[in-house]
Amino acid sequence: MTMIEVVILLVLLDTLLGVLVAMKHHSLKSSVGRQDLTKKVAEICVISIMYLISTLDKEHFPPDLVSTLYWAFAFFEFTSIAENLNLLGLISDETLHTLRIDNQDKKTKQNIPEKKDK
Numbered sequence: 001m002t003m004i005e006v007v008i009l010l011v012l013l014d015t016l017l018g019v020l021v022a023m024k025h026h027s028l029k030s031s032v033g034r035q036d037l038t039k040k041v042a043e044i045c046v047i048s049i050m051y052l053i054s055t056l057d058k059e060h061f062p063p064d065l066v067s068t069l070y071w072a073f074a075f076f077e078f079t080s081i082a083e084n085l086n087l088l089g090l091i092s093d094e095t096l097h098t099l100r101i102d103n104q105d106k107k108t109k110q111n112i113p114e115k116k117d118k
Helices: 003-024 030-056 063-087 093-098 104-109
Strands: none
Touching (some): 003 030, 003 063, 030 063, 063 093
């Protein structure tokens, strides 16, 4: 599997998990879904254009640069996937903290109340 395929797979997985989070927390809205889907389609377009340009012009887009950009996309998708898994209750807040991921913005977007410490 190539790096571009991995990144696109991560984008699709993140999208699916985002929909599941919205369904779980009863915040599924077509306007938000359209906006998020537009972002994901744009992301896939940028990745695809990067791939096409890098295959046609290796002088100006060396493989190391393209690989670094793919890894950056993969990192941000991984972060979002971890946040979604947390909001679905599949990984703990402690795990996110260990990974140094703060999902407060995503909780606010989904209108999810903060857990109270015991």
